Structures are given as structure tokens and as C-alpha cells.
Amino acid sequence: MSENIFEVENLSLHYLGRFGDKTHAVTDVSFNMKQGEILGIAGESGCGKSTLVSGLMGMCIPPLYPTSGDVRVRGESLMNRTVEDIRSNVLAQKVSMIPQGAFNALNPVRKIKDIAADVIAAHQKPGSSMKASEIYERLRSRFDLFGMDTDRVLNSFPIQLTAGERQRSVIGISTLLNPQMVIADEPTSALDVSTQKEVIKMIFDLLDKGIFSTMIFITHELPLLYHVADNIAIMYAGEIVEKGTAEQVVKDPRHPYTKALMGAMLSSEKSQRTRKPVAIEGAPPSLAKKIVGCRFAERCSFARPECKKNTQNIRMVGDREVRCEYAQ
Amino acid sequence: MVKLLKNLLKSPMFVIGVSIFLITLAIAFLGPVFYDVDTNARDIVAGPYAPSSAEHILGTDHLGRDYMSLLISGLRSSLYVGFVAGIIATTLGVFIGLFGGFRGGWVDEVLNMGTNLFIVIPSFVILVLISSAVKDGRSLTLIGLIIGLTTWSWSARAVRAQASSLRSRDHIALARINGASSFTIVIKHVLPYLLSYVFMVFIMQISSGILSEASISMIGLGPLDSTSLGIILNQAKDNGALSDGIWIAFLPATLIITLTVFALYLVNTSMEGVFNPRLRK
Numbered sequence: 001m002s003e004n005i006f007e008v009e010n011l012s013l014h015y016l017g018r019f020g021d022k023t024h025a026v027t028d029v030s031f032n033m034k035q036g037e038i039l040g041i042a043g044e045s046g047c048g049k050s051t052l053v054s055g056l057m058g059m060c061i062p063p064l065y066p067t068s069g070d071v072r073v074r075g076e077s078l079m080n081r082t083v084e085d086i087r088s089n090v091l092a093q094k095v096s097m098i099p100q101g102a103f104n105a106l107n108p109v110r111k112i113k114d115i116a117a118d119v120i121a122a123h124q125k126p127g128s129s130m131k132a133s134e135i136y137e138r139l140r141s142r143f144d145l146f147g148m149d150t151d152r153v154l155n156s157f158p159i160q161l162t163a164g165e166r167q168r169s170v171i172g173i174s175t176l177l178n179p180q181m182v183i184a185d186e187p188t189s190a191l192d193v194s195t196q197k198e199v200i201k202m203i204f205d206l207l208d209k210g211i212f213s214t215m216i217f218i219t220h221e222l223p224l225l226y227h228v229a230d231n232i233a234i235m236y237a238g239e240i241v242e243k244g245t246a247e248q249v250v251k252d253p254r255h256p257y258t259k260a261l262m263g264a265m266l267s268s269e270k271s272q273r274t275r276k277p278v279a280i281e282g283a284p285p286s287l288a289k290k291i292v293g294c295r296f297a298e299r300c301s302f303a304r305p306e307c308k309k310n311t312q313n314i315r316m317v318g319d320r321e322v323r324c325e326y327a328q
Numbered sequence: 329m330v331k332l333l334k335n336l337l338k339s340p341m342f343v344i345g346v347s348i349f350l351i352t353l354a355i356a357f358l359g360p361v362f363y364d365v366d367t368n369a370r371d372i373v374a375g376p377y378a379p380s381s382a383e384h385i386l387g388t389d390h391l392g393r394d395y396m397s398l399l400i401s402g403l404r405s406s407l408y409v410g411f412v413a414g415i416i417a418t419t420l421g422v423f424i425g426l427f428g429g430f431r432g433g434w435v436d437e438v439l440n441m442g443t444n445l446f447i448v449i450p451s452f453v454i455l456v457l458i459s460s461a462v463k464d465g466r467s468l469t470l471i472g473l474i475i476g477l478t479t480w481s482w483s484a485r486a487v488r489a490q491a492s493s494l495r496s497r498d499h500i501a502l503a504r505i506n507g508a509s510s511f512t513i514v515i516k517h518v519l520p521y522l523l524s525y526v527f528m529v530f531i532m533q534i535s536s537g538i539l540s541e542a543s544i545s546m547i548g549l550g551p552l553d554s555t556s557l558g559i560i561l562n563q564a565k566d567n568g569a570l571s572d573g574i575w576i577a578f579l580p581a582t583l584i585i586t587l588t589v590f591a592l593y594l595v596n597t598s599m600e601g602v603f604n605p606r607l608r609k
């Protein structure tokens with residue numbers, strides 16, 4: 001067994017409100033990742049995916065605070081470090097992120113090459129300044145891998161590029177320093193279908209080329225995850241409710257929420273095409289209140305009376321993890 | 329930048345405002361070159377209320393001082409106070425607003441509370457209290473300083489609103505997750521968006537500085553080391569120029585204050601018209 005490169009241990013995060021109220025957006029999340037693994041995380045809107053990402057990068061910026069737990073990159077903890085330390089020693093180098101709505105993420109008044117050069121400059125060791133031409137060459141050789149008209153793209157302002165080009169530029173910028181871990185937070189959610197495909201293709205191209213190898217891919221499109229991820233974790237109301245291989249989670253879900261999610265999804269499988277998508281009744285519980293018992297109990301069609309009282313812990317069902325004591 | 333200036337120059341309000349303001353600046357700076365200006369306002373050159381003559385274009389005041397000379401040095405003082413107050417209030421406001429708005433969290437919360445406190449405490453009352461407390465050495469610079477220190481809150485509020493809306497922009501998030509320092513982010517990604525705003529705030533602060541000085545001097549709490557437009561008005565009031573109908577004692581000074589402030593207002597409003605479509609985007 002190879003060593004874990006990314007370890008998350010009982011991570012809980014909360015937002016501190018104006019009046020001291022807390023929103024527990026992420027609760028007790030644990031998982032490990034090995035070199036080369038692609039982990040998909042799925043869950044409905046507001047379940048805490050983006051919050052988890054901030055925690056995974058060690059970027060707990062007010063009002064977000066770590067409650068407990070640890071995140072380690074190759075054994076190095078990212079918790080309880082200063083923002084400045086995380087900024088100069090972790091971001092872009094160890095953990096990098098492709099943000100949600102990435103095609104809007106470029107400063108409209110700066111050229112692509114300047115935005116990219118900023119990233120290199122931000123991580124240069126003091127005293128070792130690179131010449132502008134050196135930086136440009138480095139950018140060129142990297143952007144050449146993206147199958148774009150490199151010189152034109154680098155010398156353009158964001159507005160002069162297509163959505164796909166902008167998206168690729170953002171990915172190129174975010175992976176410029178060969179981070180060990182790349183987190184993609186719904187990188188395709190705001191794009192049209194053909195651009196989505198292109199972007200996914202590019203991400204996998206970069207994986208093939210070894211520019212980065214370990215990735216967390218977040219989306220609410222499960223079919224996409226099935227094709228892309230090795231393992232999938234399903235989040236509900238801040239918790240991971242099920243985690244297993246892509247095959248296990250999608251083809252043979254065990255947690256009632258995952259089951260309902262698969263049912264709610266219009267499957268591309270022929271055998272299931274006749275089944276109508278069923279929306280899950282109700283809404284997830286508010287994360288601002290203390291939740292007693294299973295978080296999914298209110299909406300669960302298999303719920304028993306005890307479910308509303310007993311807090312559920314992750315347990316092994318076969319070789320996968322499920323947060324439900326009755327799951328088989 | 330050039331395009332922006334072109335757009336501004338297309339606005340008649342802007343052109344008129346800038347022209348008037350430049351004229352007041354020219355009078356203040358070049359006046360002493362062409363006219364015998366006594367900046368200490370002590371020289372008695374003729375009898376009280378002497379009529380206008382070739383030597384003293386606007387005649388003299390109740391003490392027999394050259395009125396034109398008083399007006400020019402008064403304008404110089406007023407503009408000086410305006411700039412001192414404007415620079416202090418803008419710097420303070422921009423710094424506090426940027427820091428709070430960009431940082432967010434409790435830092436922002438505390439700074440915002442302080443800002444709102446300064447907004448609700450009538451700054452003129454503080455101004456009066458401080459001015460009357462400082463009996464000795466109430467100089468022009470000190471008055472400007474006090475005005476600046478009591479009126480920064482509006483700029484802080486305006487800048488904070490802008491900065492905190494920028495904070496959640498995607499491109500700032502990208503810079504941040506790629507490890508740009510807060511300083512870099514503020515310099516490269518926030519300030520460029522705020523520059524036009526800061527400039528507008530500065531102009532407003534100058535004009536409110538000029539007005540505050542006029543008000544505080546009018547009630548007799550102005551600078552003791554020099555004359556100013558407000559002091560001219562104060563002396564006119566104290567000597568009953570108004571009831572005696574000696575309009576020359578108060579009308580020109582009032583007119584100059586009004587014109588200067590109006591010019592700044594025109595500049596500010598026209599700039600808002602040109603800049604805002606960009607800010608709203």
C-alpha cells in the first residue's frame with residue numbers, strides 16, 4: 001500500500017455569525033487519498049462542498065473557522081496556521097483549486113500573462129527574481145500543452161477570449177506550480193455542454209501529462225463523477241453519508257440518501273430509462289441549529305422512529321463507508 | 329485612462345466645474361503676483377470702508393485693510409484648509425474602509441461600528457468643542473487637521489461598501505487561492521477599481537472641508553494665525569455689515585465660497601456619471 005498523500009481527519013468547520021451564532025457547514029469529514037487518486041464529492045446545493053474545499057486548503061478566513069479535526073498534505077498539517085503561512089507555503093504549490101465559475105475569475109483589466117506571472121511572483125523565494133522574458137517562456141511552454149493559440153491567449157485580456165479559453169487559462173494558472181493536490185469545485189457548472197466536455201477533456205489531458213495527479217472533483221452531476229472519479233463521497237447537510245468506489249456508490253448505493261439521489265437522477269442507463277426521476281421530498285435541516293439524530297431522517301423513506309434520536313456515525317458496510325446504522 | 333478623460337471632457341458640467349475651480353486656484357496662487365497681497369492681514373492701508381480706488385480695487389474693510397488682499401489671502405487659507413482636511417479625511421477613510429471592507433469578519437465589524445459612530449455624532453459639534461478647547465495655537469493647519477479627523481467617516485463608508493463588494497469577486501478569489509498576498513490583492517485587484525471612487529471622495533472632502541472651515545470661522549472659532557473667507561464673514565457679521573447694508577463686506581466672500589464648492593460639486597457629479605457605468609458592471 002502506498003502512502004496517503006492527503007489525509008482529512010474528523011474535520012468540522014463553522015461560520016461564525018454576526019451575533020455569535022454558528023453555522024456548522026461541515027461536520028466530521030474524514031477521508032484519505034493516495035497519489036493518483038481522483039475523489040469525486042457530490043451533494044446538493046448548500047450541503048457544504050465549497051466550505052469543505054476552503055478547509056481542505058487551510059483557508060479558514062473569517063467568518064469561517066475550524067471547529068476541530070485536521071487536514072494533512074504528505075503529513076504536513078494545514079490547520080491552525082496563519083493565513084500568511086498558508087498563502088506563501090501551501091496555496092498553488094501544495095494544494096491548488098480550480099474555482100466555481102472559473103471563467104469569470106480573471107481580472108478584466110489584466111492580461112492573462114500578467115495574471116499568471118503574478119502567481120509565479122507570489123511564490124518566488126526572496127531575492128531570486130525571474131526576468132519577465134523567463135517567466136513568459138515558462139508560461140508559454142505550459143500553455144502550449146493546452147492546445148490553444150498560446151501567444152494570442154497570453155497577450156489577451158479576458159474579455160477577448162471565449163469562455164472555454166478563459167476556463168482553460170484559469171486551470172492553467174491554477175496548476176502552474178505543479179500542485180500535489182488539485183481541487184476542482186464545480187469547474188464546469190456554469191458552462192454550456194460542449195465547453196464542459198472540452199474542459200473535462202483538458203483536465204484529464206493534464207492528468208495524463210502528469211501536470212497533476214491527485215484531484216478532488218466536486219460537482220452535483222453524478223453521471224459525470226461516475227466516469228471521472230475513482231472514489232465518490234456523497235455529502236448531505238455537512239456530513240459525508242457514503243463513500244466508496246464510483247462503481248459502488250453509483251451502481252449499488254447503500255445509504256438511503258444516496259439511493260434517493262440515484263433515483264432522483266435521470267439515469268443514462270437503458271435499463272433504468274423507464275424509471276421517472278423522483279425528487280426527494282422536503283429540505284435538508286438548517287445547519288445553524290443543533291441537529292439531533294440522523295440528518296436525513298426527516299426525508300428518509302426508510303426512517304424508523306429511533307433515527308430522529310440517534311446520531312449516526314460512519315461505519316463500514318462491506319468495504320465502503322456508510323453513515324446509517326441500518327444500511328445493509 | 330485617456331478614454332475616460334475624453335468622456336469627462338464631453339460633459340459640460342465637468343468642464344464648467346473644473347474651469348471654475350482652476351480659476352479659484354489661479355487666483356489663490358497667482359493673485360499675490362499681480363496684486364499687493366498682505367497675507368498677514370495686518371496692514372492698515374486707508375480709512376475704514378474706503379471706497380474702491382485704483383490702488384485698492386474693492387476698497388477697505390472696517391479696519392481699513394485692503395479688501396481685495398483680504399479676499400485673496402482668505403481664499404488661499406480656505407483652499408489650504410480644504411486640501412489639508414481632504415487629504416487627511418480621504419487617507420483615513422480609504423485606509424479604514426479598505427481595510428475593513430476587504431478583511432471582513434470582526435475587524436470590519438469593529439471598524440464599521442466606529443465609522444457609523446462618527447457618522448451619527450455630528451462632526452460639527454466635535455469641531456466646535458475641539459476648536460473652543462484649543463485657545464492657543466489654533467492655527468489654520470490645526471483647523472484643517474481637526475476637520476479631517478472628524479469628517480473621514482463618509483469616505484470610509486463609501487470605500488468600505490465598494491471594497492466589500494469587490495472582496496467576493498471571482499477574480500479576487502482566484503488571486504487569493506493562488507497565494508497572492510493581501511497587499512498584492514489590494515494593490516492590483518482592488519485599488520484599480522476604487523481609484524475613481526477615491527478621487528471623487530477626495531473632491532467631496534475638500535469641499536466639505538472648505539464649508540466646515542467657513543462655518544467654524546463664522547461663529548468665531550476659526551484659525552487665529554491667518555485670515556480666511558470664514559473669518560472675513562465673521563468680522564463682517566460682528567461689525568454689523570449686514571444691518572448697515574455694507575454688502576461689499578460679505579457678498580464677495582460668500583460668493584467665492586459658494587462658487588468653489590459648487591465647482592467641486594459639479595466635478596464630482598459629472599465624474600459619477602462617467603464612472604458609475606463602469607462601477608456597476
Ligand SMILES: Nc1ncnc2c1ncn2[C@@H]1O[C@H](COP(=O)(O)OP(=O)(O)OP(=O)(O)O)[C@@H](O)[C@H]1O
Nearest residue numbers: 015023025044045046047048049050051052063287
Ligand atoms: N459566509 C457564510 N456565512 C454563513 N454561512 C455560510 C457562508 N457561506 C456559506 N454558508 C452556509 O454554509 C452552508 C454550506 O455552503 P456551501 O457554499 O459550502 O455549499 P455548497 O455545497 O458549495 O453549495 P453549492 O452547490 O450551491 O455551491 C450553507 O448552508 C450556507 O448557507
Ligand SMILES: [Mg+2]
Nearest residue numbers: 049050051100
Ligand atoms: Mg459551492
